[in-house]
Amino acid sequence: MIHRELASVPSAAQKAGQGVSMQMLLSLQDVPNFAMRCFTIEAGGHMPHHTNTVEHEQFVLSGRAKVRVGDESFEAKAGDILYIPTNVAHSYETIGDEAYRFLCLVPQGEDCITMMGC
Structure with a gap:
């Protein structure tokens, strides 16, 4: 059993x-x-x-962002659910004056990240 308060979890700049x-x-x-x-x-x-060698399941908590996944671009906002398949390039660019915040779940396995050109 694990129980933590979000405020107690340190934040690391990427x-x-x-x-x-x-x-x-x-x-x-x-x-x-x-x-x-x-x-x-x-x-x-x-x-x-960038791409990742593991899939991503995401839930947007707040804010808005232009999200690019493969050849598609769309606006994601609070309450949206996203699935990013393995090895599919994706990016995020905030929209407006609010931070874009999301939960991201990734499965067990080595996650190698590859940065893509524009």
Whole structure:
């Protein structure tokens, strides 16, 4: 059994992008199947186009962002659910003056990230 308060989980700035931070809510050392992370992209921030070797399940908590997944672009907002398949390029760019915040679950397995060109 694990019980934590979100405020007690440290936030780590991410090297890729601008204004991006991540809280590791449940790591794969804590639980056997899925890590749970909370990403925040500050207003005016972005996460660059990249691929991952594991799928992503995401739930948007707040804010809005232009999300690019493969050849599609759309606006994601609070309450939206996203699925990013393995090895499909994706990126995020905030819209408006509110931070874009989302939960991101990833399965057990090595996650290799590859940055893509524009």
